[in-house]
Amino acid sequence: MRNNTLSECYKLFAVRTQTSVQNGRRNYSSSSQEPKPFKEVPGLSSLPIIGSAHHFLPKIGSIGPNLNAFDLMDTLHKRFGPIVKMKGVFGRADMVFLFEPEYVEQVFRAQEANPIRPGLKSLEYFRENTQKSTADGLYGLTTVQGEKWREFRSKVNPALLKLKLVKVYAPGLDEVSKDAVNRLKRLKDDQAYLEKNFNLEMTRWSLESVALMALGSRIGCLDDTFTEDHPGRKLMQFTKDMVDTALELELLAGIWKYFAIPTFKKMMNTYQTQWDICATYIEKAKKKINERGYDIPDEEKSIVERLLAIDERVAVIMATEMLAAGIDTVSFTATTLLYHLATHPDKQEKLRQEIRSDNPHKRYLRACLKESLRLRVVVPSNLRRTDRDHVVGGYHIPKGVDVVSPNEYLSRLEKYYPKANEFIPERWLTDKSDPIYYGNAPQMITLPFGFGIRSCIGRRISELEIETFMKRLFDEFKVTWEGPPINIVNKMLVTYAEPFYFKFENAK
């Protein structure tokens, strides 16, 4: 079986590499069909147990601790060429970074039927141990693979993807956006507050928006009475804890499985709190649906009603997943778009005119979002763990390796997008004859929501949330950025740090 797969790979490799591939400083020739062994893939040197971690140490490391995700990719690409290996740390899988779109395509497409993307080990542990009886064989989307994943995804796909999202949620999301914009109206002159708390304000809006869909009701995050004991605060704290502790808990998985270290204990409690809050809201939503006493047309049913029709546990697990994956991602993406438009007043004015026009198709708004997602993404790379051997770029990549496609980095290379680092929404609206036309870049490069059947299930939801909010916001305000460039912090997800120099004035 394995030999068959390998020989298929060799054939594919032979066809694909009739020409030599030049990139960075290396030149790989296809003259030989015999792949070079995995150990010869260029990359950072490694030590036993700690893998390549010493390269990231301050002062003595060849890379150091401070490179952001983009600069790290740039360094690896320029130093080692189109395929780069990084040895796994503390028993984790080895990683291979692919800087050629055709290599990415080769691996991601081959994995299409069985897309493996390892999830957080601590959440996996929580679902499979602490919650064994509650979840009873259902583990959601983000932490499971293979048949378990496929079964759950095919259950929930219709509920999230096959509904008239705009019809069911546009009015509700518009109400949320109005409330968020009204808060900004009240806060806009308190520059000191906004400089420090803009992220919090955006998170309150994104949580309120996703909760409407995941929990089936508004939860009050935009109310003035959003006190410390509000369940919304706990849900926000949950995502913060998850992002903050992810790296430590991943690296120390070999230890906390046997000794419950404090960070692990804290995270188990946090997972439980998030579950309990979701279960309470889903119970309330169920009661409300039952009290309605009559059925409604399928197309008017909410996501929660559709999920409840499958199984209450499915509704709760999906709510926990939507709240884990749909708060910080959306607020980051909206902040990024706001930043790009605040720093490009001409594009902002063009957008405002479109928003205020009678044309219901807001194509420029859509193009602005796409362009913003090309330039900066909350998940800058996509990843698949190989479930078989591959031959890529002349090297053997065995089963069990994490193959990384650095999408944001590739999307900002001049050879794929002319004026690659400029915010030009027009590239998504122009036609083939125009050199800036987005379609001239290879398909596998700009994938902010991932790839194939395992791509983001919340994509349409996020787009609707962000577009609804932007329509209200830019109709109301002229937004500028009055300071040095925004600060990026790289954690499990990319985030922004204060100060935020947005300035909001009434738009004419």
Ligand code: HEM
């Ligand atoms: C702009 C905001 C968002 C971005 C950029 C984003 C991006 C992504 C990416 C890159 C993946 C991995 C896909 C892959 O491996 O191919 C993913 C998975 C996922 N996202 Fe999103 N996401 C966003 C918002 C949301 C929202 C609002 C939800 C909630 C409904 C959500 C729920 C999920 C879930 C559950 C998965 C795992 C899917 C699976 O494994 O089957 N995301 N997202």
